[in-house]
Amino acid sequence: MKGGDIIIECLKAQGVRCIFGMPGTQNLHIYDSLLRCGEGLINHYLVRHEFAATKMADGFSRSTGEVGVALTVPGPGASNASTGILEAFTDCVPVLLITGQHELRFYEKDSSKMFHGLDQMKFFEPITKYRGKAGSVEEIPILIENAFKAMLNGRPGPAVLEFPMDIVKGNGNLFVPGKVRRSIGRCPSSKDVSSVAGKINSFRSPIFVVGSSVIHSNAKKELKELIEKIQAPVAVTRCAKGVFDENHKLSLRGTNGFMFRQAAEFADATVAIGCRFTSLDTENWKLQLPQPIVQIDEDANEIGREYPCEASLVGGLKSILTALTEEIEQGKACWKQPLEKIRAEFFKQRPLPLLDEIRQVLPAESILCVDVHSLGYSTFDEYPVDQPRNYLYPCIGVSLGYAYPASIGAKIGCPDKPVVCFSGDGGFLMGSSEIATAVKYGVNVIGIVINDGALTSIKASQQKAFRGRTIDTNMINPDFVELAKSFGAKGKRVKSLDKFKKVLEEALVNQGPTIIEVLMEDNETQLVDSINWLKSNPLRSP
Numbered sequence: 199m200k201g202g203d204i205i206i207e208c209l210k211a212q213g214v215r216c217i218f219g220m221p222g223t224q225n226l227h228i229y230d231s232l233l234r235c236g237e238g239l240i241n242h243y244l245v246r247h248e249f250a251a252t253k254m255a256d257g258f259s260r261s262t263g264e265v266g267v268a269l270t271v272p273g274p275g276a277s278n279a280s281t282g283i284l285e286a287f288t289d290c291v292p293v294l295l296i297t298g299q300h301e302l303r304f305y306e307k308d309s310s311k312m313f314h315g316l317d318q319m320k321f322f323e324p325i326t327k328y329r330g331k332a333g334s335v336e337e338i339p340i341l342i343e344n345a346f347k348a349m350l351n352g353r354p355g356p357a358v359l360e361f362p363m364d365i366v367k368g369n370g371n372l373f374v375p376g377k378v379r380r381s382i383g384r385c386p387s388s389k390d391v392s393s394v395a396g397k398i399n400s401f402r403s404p405i406f407v408v409g410s411s412v413i414h415s416n417a418k419k420e421l422k423e424l425i426e427k428i429q430a431p432v433a434v435t436r437c438a439k440g441v442f443d444e445n446h447k448l449s450l451r452g453t454n455g456f457m458f459r460q461a462a463e464f465a466d467a468t469v470a471i472g473c474r475f476t477s478l479d480t481e482n483w484k485l486q487l488p489q490p491i492v493q494i495d496e497d498a499n500e501i502g503r504e505y506p507c508e509a510s511l512v513g514g515l516k517s518i519l520t521a522l523t524e525e526i527e528q529g530k531a532c533w534k535q536p537l538e539k540i541r542a543e544f545f546k547q548r549p550l551p552l553l554d555e556i557r558q559v560l561p562a563e564s565i566l567c568v569d570v571h572s573l574g575y576s577t578f579d580e581y582p583v584d585q586p587r588n589y590l591y592p593c594i595g596v597s598l599g600y601a602y603p604a605s606i607g608a609k610i611g612c613p614d615k616p617v618v619c620f621s622g623d624g625g626f627l628m629g630s631s632e633i634a635t636a637v638k639y640g641v642n643v644i645g646i647v648i649n650d651g652a653l654t655s656i657k658a659s660q661q662k663a664f665r666g667r668t669i670d671t672n673m674i675n676p677d678f679v680e681l682a683k684s685f686g687a688k689g690k691r692v693k694s695l696d697k698f699k700k701v702l703e704e705a706l707v708n709q710g711p712t713i714i715e716v717l718m719e720d721n722e723t724q725l726v727d728s729i730n731w732l733k734s735n736p737l738r739s740p
Contacts, residue, residue, distance in 0.1 A: 201335040202231030202366040204373075205296070208342040209240060209267065211374045216241045216610055217296075218254040219269030224298030224314060227366040228269065243610065243639055246631040248275045250603035252282020252356075253629070255293045257604030258611040260590050261565055265292045265349055266607060272297045272360065273314030280322070281597050286356040287325040288594035289437050290410060292349035293356040295322075301364040302333065318360050327355035332362065335370030346378040352497060353474075354414055380414075383496050383514030385521055390511060395525035397492055397509045398469060403532050404430050405465035405488055407453060409473025410437035411496055412515055413586040418442075420519035421471070429529045430469075431537055433458040435479045436578060436593035438472075444582035447537065453479050455579035456736045460540045462488055464533075472496065472515055475504035476594050494518055547738040550728050551721065553581050555699040556620065556646070559706065564588065564616040565608045569601035571622025572654045572725040588615075599628025602645055606636050609643045616706055619645040623675050624653050633685040636711035644705045647678050650718040650725060658726040682713035692716045 199207075205228060209217075217240060221229045232242060245251045248270045255266030270279050276297050286293040300312055309315040319329050328348035330341040338361070345357040385391070398404060412421050418441050425432055425448055432442045433450040442449055450457040465488035472495055477483065483504060490508035493501050494515070501510045511518050550573060560566070566581065567590040568574040574591070583589045590608060592600040605619035619626075626647045636643055657671035682689035688708055692698045698716060705712040718725065726732055 199370065199372045200227075200231060200366070201332070201338055201361070201368050201370060202227045203235050204335065204338045204370065205342070205361065205366070206231045206235040206240065207372060207374050208339050210236065212342070212346050212377055213264065214240055214267050215264070216243060216258065217267045217269050218243045218245055218251045218258075218607065220245055220248060220251065220271070220275065222271030222275060222298070224271050224300060224363055225269060226298075227363065228296070228298060228361065231366075243606075243635060245603075246634050248278035249281055249599070250629055250632045250635070252279040252286065252293055252295060253600055253603035254607035254610070254632075256282055256286050256291050257567060257590055257607030259286075259291050259293055259607075260604070261587050261608035262611040263587065264611070265294055265346065267294045267296065269296045271314055272299045272318055273316040275314070276316060276318055276358070277321070280325070283322065283356045283358065284325045285592050285595040285597050285600065287327075289592065290353045290355055290414070292354040294345060294349065295356065295358045297358070297360050298366065299331065299360045299362045302362045303364075305362075318358060322358045325356070326358050328357040329359075330357075331360040332365045335365055335368045336373075338365070338370075339373045339375050343375040343378060350378055350380045353411060382516070385517035386511050386513050388521070391518070391521045392525055394492060394494075394509050394511050395522055398428070398467075398522075399527045401467040403465050403530060404428070404467040404469050405450075405461055406430055406432045407435070407468060407470045407473055407487070408432055408438055408441055409435045409471065410441070411472025412441045413438060415472070415496065415515040417516040417519055418586060420516050420523070424519050424523045424526060427523055427528055428526050429531070430533060431461050433461075435473045435476070436591065438586070439578065439589045439591075440583040440586040443584040445584060447541070451582070452578040453485065454481065454730060457540050457544050457579075459736070460543075461537070462486070464536045467492065470494065470507075471519070474500060478594060478596075480504070544737065546740050548740055550576055550580060551695055551718070551724060552646070552698060552716065553577065555702065556618065557581055559699060559702045560616055560618060564618065565590065565605070565612060567591075567601040567605035567608060567617065567619045569619070569621030569625035570596055570598045571625055571648060572729050573648060574620060574622065575655070575730060576728045577620070598625045600625070602626055602629040603632050605643045605645070606632060606641050609641050610639075617643045619643060621645065621647055622654070623647055623649045623651070623678075624673060626678075627675070630681065633682060633687050633711060633713070637686040640710055642709060643711050644702070645711070645713045646702070647713060647715050648718050649675055649678060649715050650722060651675060652722070654722060654725050655729050655732070658729065658732050662732060678713055678715035682711075688712040690714045
């Protein structure tokens with residue numbers, strides 16, 4: 199069997215359902231194998247820029263929990279796709295980038311002299327969990343199996359595999375490893391669990407901070423049972439949004455928001471579960487967490503890494519949370535009144551434009567993909583979700599242009615869920631060529647574009663830091679409605695915000711992609727007032 203056929207057979211065995219990519223010279227034989235061996239089992243989606251291939255794979259992976267796969271040529275194709283790999287690395291998303299490569303006999307040549315030349319193993323080393331290049335046909339199954347093991351175990355992350363043209367065209371015996379499953383970490387000893395449970399029981403008013411490892415470990419149910427027994431409040435990291443129902447009376451939503459800050463002043467301890475304490479979750483580690491800290495994680499290397507902790511447990515989060523729940527004392531009545539007051543104060547502030555309308559129109563199971571823009575930042579605290587994987591955002595790398603390609607990947611992964619992209623004009627233009635992909639494959643995704651004619655958050659940051667001076671943050675935009683129609687998508691324009699809700703409701707029943715342009719050039723003050731780091735007050739007036 200040809201090497202390319204073995205690649206596809208191994209991907210099928212791992213449950214790969216789709217690939218996002220673009221054919222080119224060094225991967226043509228992989229594509230031919232995909233056509234012959236993957237037809238009806240692995241669907242391919244042609245992107246218009248390799249930047250979008252890994253973003254679509256990322257959106258697919260975050261929304262489904264499966265590995266997202268991209269396929270490009272090496273060199274510029276791979277480097278274009280590297281932004282998506284960086285995002286997957288920082289946010290712990292299992293994305294696999296497969297590339298072709300020149301023949302093995304040229305590997306000794308200077309890569310800078312080669313067509314599409316790039317030493318990809320060195321290039322991707324800092325931003326992947328696993329990298330591999332095939333030196334023979336026999337190595338293909340081993341590389342694919344190792345990549346999936348690395349991507350799915352521990353904290354997930356991306357991998358890159360490189361297949362030389364002569365290996366893909368060569369012949370070998372078919373060997374297909376079994377499907378890789380995420381390993382379930384063991385529970386610590388009952389003595390250790392009892393010790394930590396006793397520590398938590400000794401706290402008068404603990405506060406919980408929860409990270410995305412609870413999602414990866416499929417431990418949402420166990421977390422809820424623990425929290426409802428102890429009756430203590432929960433804040434989640436950016437990557438963990440939805441792991442605890444944000445409509446729950448014990449939810450503080452994000453760690454950067456008003457509710458968490460207020461609750462932290464009342465708390466006498468922190469219980470951190472499966473979180474990495476990233477720079478954005480902790481404001482460059484300036485966030486004062488209530489002491490002492492108890493840390494629970496599947497990765498021993500994270501214990502005490504960013505904040506000192508007094509007690510810890512390492513192992514499988516499902517089993518740890520189950521064991522802790524059995525030993526945790528019932529209820530923390532001291533939280534009832536402070537939480538009611540904090541939440542009441544938060545919810546009486548004046549609502550931001552569009553967010554309430556989007557939440558009212560979209561069914562609970564809908565997926566919202568948010569780009570980097572002024573109103574998008576506020577969705578962490580002011581757009582509630584009750585399930586993980588229904589809210590996608592480039593949380594740590596924060597790459598502009600993420601949301602539209604990711605929303606296409608999410609809709610392909612979850613065709614029965616409504617999927618909406620919520621972006622600013624700057625970010626949307628970076629991925630707008632992928633309207634062609636959505637139209638070509640009939641991907642029914644809605645793109646909401648805030649057209650305010652500026653990189654508003656950066657413009658406001660310049661004004662604040664430099665006595666009102668700005669440089670190159672105003673933009674010239676296309677007619678987004680006509681842009682959408684030129685690709686064959688539907689386009690709608692909202693000039694008055696009170697018309698937005700009806701337009702969104704109509705878009706939900708459309709067949710095929712729709713772009714909704716919301717004109718907000720006259721709302722700059724309102725938009726700036728939504729940005730946490732630019733606010734003069736923590737809450738808006740009612």
